[in-house]
Amino acid sequence: MATAATVIEKDYFTDHSVLLDPYDYFESIRAHGPVHQMAGRDVLVITGFAEAVEVLLNKRDFSSWLNPDPLVALPFELSGNDISALLDANPSGEMELMVSYDGDKHLAARSLLNPLFVPSRLKANEAFMRAYADDMVQRVVAAGGCELVNEVATPFVTMVIADLLGVPADDRETFRNLIDSGPPPGNMDAADSPQSIHPLMVMAGYFARYIGERRAAPQDDVMTEMAMAKYPDGSTPDMMEVVKSAMFLFAAGQDTSAKLIGNALRRLCEDQDMQQQLREDRKLIGPFLEEVLRLEGSTKATFRIAARDTAIGDMDIPAGKRVVISLSAANRDPRRWDDPAEFRLGRPRIKEHVAFGRGAHTCAGAPLARAEVAVILDRFLEHTSAITLDEAHHGPAGARRVSYEPSYIIRGLADLHVKFTPA
Template identity: 40%
Template sequence: MNANEPNFFRDQAVIADPRSYFDLMRERCPVSREAYEGTLMVTGYAAALEVLNDKEGVFSNAVSVVGPIPPLPFEPQGSDITGQLEEHRAELPWSDHLVCMDGARHAEHRAIVGSLLTFKRLRQNEDYLHGLADRMLDAIVGKGVRNIVPEYAHATTVYAISDLLGIPLEDRAELLELIGAPPSQIEGDAVHKIGSDPLVFLKERFDGYLRDRIDNPRGDLMSELVAARFKDGSQPRFEDLSGLARFMFGAGQDTTSRLIAMGVQHLGEDKALQAHMRADAKAIPAFVEELLRHDAPVKAVYRLARRDTRIGDIEVPAGTIVTVCLSGANNDPEHFAQPHDFRPDRPHVRDHMAFSRGAHACLGAPLGRMEARIAIERLLARTSDIVISEAHHGSPENRVYRYEPTFSFRNLADLHAELVPA
């Protein structure tokens, strides 16, 4: 073991500064085995693209969310573990959800979600998002130092996906509390030990919503979901529709909340950037893209090698868990010049992999981009300054921010700032 290698899955220093870790591993080799859980860390852009664009089904998504923790429920044997994986798939966390499906099952369920999240549907939601952002800002602009993470970033995205799905108004505040902060991966929260469905706590509620839509359809996304059919005309099982509804709710607020919070942090730290974005709203979409590239809400996704293969020149035995470091690829100097510089005018910025690539690229990317853009547009329009609280985060020369203890995601735990009215 290299004594100088931090533990990606446990070290608080990596939680605080993941880019330095990715730089260290990439300099060793863009594809190299880490010393603690035995996963293969892919930190180079080209190598990450190769894995994510896998068209042969060599890499399974079965471990996509949690990687090597908990470990596989079987000991991989031989040069092809496909049979073992299918035998034990139901024992893996998230296995009932879209993000961890493979092959035809994944394609069928993904097609249903894709048919719902249309450009027309998102455009219809845009006016609501403007009004929502303003209502959230009414409560915090000019009200002294506020915690931007729960009071603006998280609240905005939970209410946004709730409106899109058609969740009753009277339930939305309670759901905001229920979904809460992400679980601590490095401290082993029980949510990762309860079997295939960590969203089971939402099941009874969402089952009720969907049964109501079967009897009383209306013009919302859940009504369209219960009416959806597979391409062959067959009807999905109710349990599958329930899983899709819960996954869309969870995923639909999660990453965008992180993105908005990071955007406010950048604006508060860089007064010149803040002034430029406030003066030119047309620059905000590029600002959002650079946020996604520079410090993505999802640090890494995971793949399981079904059979012996290679990534570039590196041998990958069947049963290897591959950690595809999206943030590592997004900060690869072989692809992005001076990657640690934050440059909203960066050429080809949308080459980033913040929404992954390939068959599992995020279907909600257009919605996330729109929500983040509108949240930042309205914030800048309603304020004359965003001032980071020195009482909470220290002086500009000695800032301290807390990040949620997760190895997969990049989450500000809190962001205290004063929003000075325009």
């Protein structure tokens, strides 16, 4: 068994043993305080809930420029106590994404997503996702089992976001294959190399065509609303900004939501009493999902760089310091949560977790993610009397064998083989 000293010395960005249990790794860091220097890298790790929220809300002193690649080389020399102008002047990568924007630029880009999340639109989309989920679930339950992540979760969330955006049916499978063939975000196997964005570059060509077509000939769909949208100041966005907003939502949303479905179903498989409790009272699905998000959310970390000399708590932080905000560790901080490693249905103030971030960069797709996962869980519970892990693939209780996608950003099972007893 690894000692605390050997655990803390592991490289979070490349060590696959951290994949299986990142919580043990973060707890070994927490023992040294809520903000701690990572071993072997010039990076601070935040495990404290209050400190994580403090940094996530501090848009002035901490920039999102590093996302989604916290190890990217700075294109300038560090000097002085304020590098905010240098960060503003330099793109963070070959294709700069909304997740790395700051300030007014970020607010403007976020405004392009507003048409997606009006209540009437989400309600209409929920009707679609419920019917689609029902068909998928009935098919795999009739078969007696499935590999959940790739056979159900990923195609389901891909179809939902494609339907919401108005991606043509013929292109949806192409996008799924592109995303599947590319490396995961935060690829641990190439952490110190520039992160590949090849799938996004290919998808950008498709989305540019969609947006161009809708600007030329508007249709009655969300993509048209995005194509015709104005920024809050009344100006017209550059077409590439609209393309990147739509494409990023599609790519990022389908990955994290699919992994959340896998994490939630595994939890239900491992706790048959809770599974039956939810089957008998579906109103508990919402509180159940919030506790899954706290305890096993699909985003482990987000990243910041100090734009100027500042502080976190009583620790001085120099301009240019890289920061890993461990969302999963903040959500298990014993100073904030009683018995944080315990799964508690109906935990008080549960929605204060930071699984979707906090502040300006709170996940834009959080309402959709919650709806997607709740709908498909409801359908699984409706059509089964029991859902269990397939022990031929995952081993018996107490000796489970599971594998995770090799990512330092995403917490998601590579596969989950389940068996169903029909209702």
